[in-house]
Amino acid sequence: MVAKQLQALSIVETAYAAPEVAPAPSSPNYQSYQTYLNAAPSGVNAGYAKTFPGGAGDKAKVIDIEYSWNTNHEDLSKARTALIPNGTPVDPLSDTDHGTAVLGEMVADDNGYGVTGITPKANLGLVNAYNTNGYKIVEALYTAAFYTQPGDVILVEQQTLVHPTPDTMAQVPIEWVPAVYDMIKALTDGGRIVVEPAGNGNQNLDNTALFGASFPNGKVDSGALIVGAGLNCAGDVLRSRQSDSNYGSRINLQGPGNCVATTGYDPLWLTNDINARYTTGFSETSAAAPVVASAAVSLSSAYRTLNSGANITPALVRSILTSTATAQNSTSSGALTGNIGPLPDLAKALLKTDTKAPTAPAGVKVVLNSNHKPVVSWSASTDNNKIASYKLYRNGSSYKTVTGLSYTDTSVTVGKTYKYTLYAVDPSGNKSVVSTAVSIVVK
DSSP states (O other), rough: HEEEEEHTTTTOOOOOOOOOOOOOOOOHHHHHHGGGGGSSSSSSOHHHHHSSSTTTTTOOOOEEOOOOOTTOOOOGGGGGGGGGOSSSBBBOOOOHHHHHHHHHHHHHHOSSBBBBOOSSSSEEEEEESSSSSSEEEEHHOOOOOOOOTOOOEEEEEEEEESSSSOOOOEEEEEEEEHHHHHHHHHHHHTEEEEEOOOOOOOOOOOOOOHHHHTTTOOOOOOOEEEEEEEESSSSSTTTSBBTTBBSSSTEEEEEOSSEEEEESSSSSOOOGGGGGOOOEEHHHHHHHHHHHHHHHHHHHHHHHHHHHTTOOOOHHHHHHHTTSSBOOOOTTTTTOOOHHHHHHOOOHHEEEOOOOOOOOEEEEEEOTTTOOOEEEEEEEESSSSSSOOOEEETTTTTEESSSEEEEEOOOOOOOEEEEEEEEEEEOOOBBBBOOOOOEEOOO
């Protein structure tokens, strides 16, 4: 209106309203690039974890020990207040990529854009490995110990160097450093679940001449989960060893070692905004370890949820994750030899966290319907997760699997007596005690 009035004045050549500034476009949804979220065998089944009580991580904490975090990234709201300073933090890389990428795999927000973490509801802590006094990894582990409780997860995103020959260097797990090994052993003995990258040295950790009778240097198992890197790109021999990954019997599990979509690094989408950068190029054991750490978080959180707050032990986490995982591919053409362990499968692993049986079906009764067929009905059982089905027995023999709260038995003979009992089963296979029996004569 004002512009038209001004335009009518003889002294005004032209008048128009200033254009409104268009809102900044939101980042696209890149979850389709996150193949590690997929169902087995290509991923860890993160979608299933979100449907399982506690599986998204809300009852557990994960601490990331490293550096190079962008705590202002649009998809990492948990990082804003997560820093637990180990002295005055210093970033040896002077960038914001490595730590940002690690966090995206684990706790990126489930918000419909960008990427989504495997355990987006987990509590998060960030502890710097470097401070103004130098590299302080042991002190960082002490700090992490103070801010965690048994059952929480500590991801040590660090490696160290060895000399396979006088003229070469290779990266190996950080517990090769004696003081770090001692601290990690103390942490796992104290119930913390510690996760380490296996290292990007292409070394056989079973090489006794270099690493001792058992890694590291002949010592007993530290209790940490050591993670190798498997191939993950389209066209790769999936779950086979990535060429830089260390290997050997001490390595427990693998994660994706290439083509990992996450927060940070070079932008997938054209943007100058460092807080909206995403990549599909995170790689090697640094990218693999967060996937296993998140699997451990999911397991711990679910265990607490289903077992009245009880803490899962590091040994049980290792046992469950390795026994339910998707095997390493070491036999297909082009697959490299050398153990990097299997890939976690949360759809199978989470079921192992529930050991409580449902309550028995109550109020069981049986009547004849208008067609003279027995109708057995009951009240719902209860469970700390949910009821998967009811197993109905007839005359002492297993008869039908029922998902509802009644069953009409159409296969009966007039004049015969039929006795029915049933029990409830949850998704983990836990069975209730058998219900009271009911009987009826078909007339």
